[in-house]
Amino acid sequence: MMNNHNIPFLDLRPQYERLKDQIRSNCDRVYQHCQFVLGPEVSKFEKELAEFCGVEHCIAVSSGTEALHLILLAEGIGPGDGVFLPDFTYTATAEVPLSLGATPVFVDVDPRTFQIDPNSLRQRIARIKERGKLRPRVIIGVDLFGQAAPWKTLKKIAKEEELFLVSDCAQSLGGTYCAKMLGSQAQATALSFYPTKPLGAYGDSGAILTNDAGRDKIYRSLRSHGQGNQRYDVQRIGLNGRMDTLQAAILLAKLPSFKRDLARRRDIAAMYDQALQDVVMIPKRVPYSESSWSVYSILLRDQQQRDAMRSCLTKAGIGNAVYYPQPLHTQPAYNFCHDGQDLPISQNLAQCIMALPLYPDLSSRDVGRIIDVVKNQITGV
Numbered sequence: 001m002m003n004n005h006n007i008p009f010l011d012l013r014p015q016y017e018r019l020k021d022q023i024r025s026n027c028d029r030v031y032q033h034c035q036f037v038l039g040p041e042v043s044k045f046e047k048e049l050a051e052f053c054g055v056e057h058c059i060a061v062s063s064g065t066e067a068l069h070l071i072l073l074a075e076g077i078g079p080g081d082g083v084f085l086p087d088f089t090y091t092a093t094a095e096v097p098l099s100l101g102a103t104p105v106f107v108d109v110d111p112r113t114f115q116i117d118p119n120s121l122r123q124r125i126a127r128i129k130e131r132g133k134l135r136p137r138v139i140i141g142v143d144l145f146g147q148a149a150p151w152k153t154l155k156k157i158a159k160e161e162e163l164f165l166v167s168d169c170a171q172s173l174g175g176t177y178c179a180k181m182l183g184s185q186a187q188a189t190a191l192s193f194y195p196t197k198p199l200g201a202y203g204d205s206g207a208i209l210t211n212d213a214g215r216d217k218i219y220r221s222l223r224s225h226g227q228g229n230q231r232y233d234v235q236r237i238g239l240n241g242r243m244d245t246l247q248a249a250i251l252l253a254k255l256p257s258f259k260r261d262l263a264r265r266r267d268i269a270a271m272y273d274q275a276l277q278d279v280v281m282i283p284k285r286v287p288y289s290e291s292s293w294s295v296y297s298i299l300l301r302d303q304q305q306r307d308a309m310r311s312c313l314t315k316a317g318i319g320n321a322v323y324y325p326q327p328l329h330t331q332p333a334y335n336f337c338h339d340g341q342d343l344p345i346s347q348n349l350a351q352c353i354m355a356l357p358l359y360p361d362l363s364s365r366d367v368g369r370i371i372d373v374v375k376n377q378i379t380g381v
């Protein structure tokens with residue numbers, strides 16, 4: 001029997017080995033100039049990222065959660081406001097409206113792309129209007145797992161219903177929609193550079209993207225305690241949402257090879273697709289989009305088959321994960337604000353979905369071994 005090494009679900013170490021000279025010299029410069037918060041590297045990174053995404057304004061902030069928070073704060077979202085968002089997403093998307101006193105309205109998702117379902121969204125808006133307890137205000141489209149949300153339809157619905165449209169693109173920097181980088185589909189886009197995201201810092205950080213010059217100014221003010229043009233001039237109630245200079249220095253070192261990383265992620269996804277399409281349900285592509293493959297999730301027949309697949313991989317020393325094991329509307333902390341609407345697709349995905357390792361430094365040989373283990377588990381005796 002071959003003595004195989006373990007394949008972690010994610011290994012960030014090889015990337016550091018590749019980029020360490022640049023990372024170290026960028027960080028050294030920060031230790032020398034000592035502008036540790038919103039230093040010159042932060043504005044440089046904002047400029048380069050805006051260019052990369054083809055948007056006019058980039059505002060670097062302290063995390064993806066803070067980016068969403070600042071976006072909703074700027075719109076004055078609060079008690080009595082309804083914020084529509086997918087039921088199948090990371091907890092932060094729902095936590096932010098709740099922390100402002102607003103109410104998340106959970107929307108069901110597409111069973112094969114896992115993205116927010118526009119039909120469910122229309123139904124949820126109609127129902128909330130009919131009940132008359134909440135004022136519909138915002139749609140947060142989440143670009144889940146690296147893929148784009150169905151932006152064309154979301155934009156149409158937002159316009160018809162006069163709702164503010166936000167993109168939670170925390171997982172999907174580098175994905176495209178209609179041949180454009182994600183980042184300009186909504187009125188404001190939130191990004192995260194949490195270490196495990198496609199472009200990861202070495203700590204928490206995030207950004208807001210927008211093409212609206214007025215909002216750019218407000219976001220910059222809000223992230224620095226509502227500051228006006230002068231340092232101790234407080235124009236609005238803000239908070240501390242600033243990016244550390246060291247994170248910007250690290251991100252600047254990583255950005256030049258990010259496109260190559262994305263290409264490698266797409267190659268690995270194509271290998272999985274090809275080998276597994278007749279074995280399990282592979283992720284379906286959102287039309288007119290290209291994924292950044294932050295997560296490669298497959299679907300098994302039921303929870304039993306999913307859990308068996310997980311233990312088999314784990315036994316073979318192969319990392320795996322479930323995003324997400326529980327739909328948001330059933331979470332203990334959020335259940336109180338849910339109106340009781342059934343969200344069966346999201347509920348079912350939580351039982352049947354699981355993610356395979358996918359990161360730029362994963363070798364093709366390891367991908368081959370993962371494929372063999374998955375195939376054997378389904379077809380083997």
Ligand SMILES: *Cc1c(COP(=O)(O)O)cnc(C)c1O
Pocket residue numbers: 063064065066089090092093142168170171191192193194204205206
């Ligand atoms: C990671 C993530 C966030 C939060 O980003 P942080 O930088 O960790 O605060 C928000 N939404 C989604 C969908 C995420 O995956």
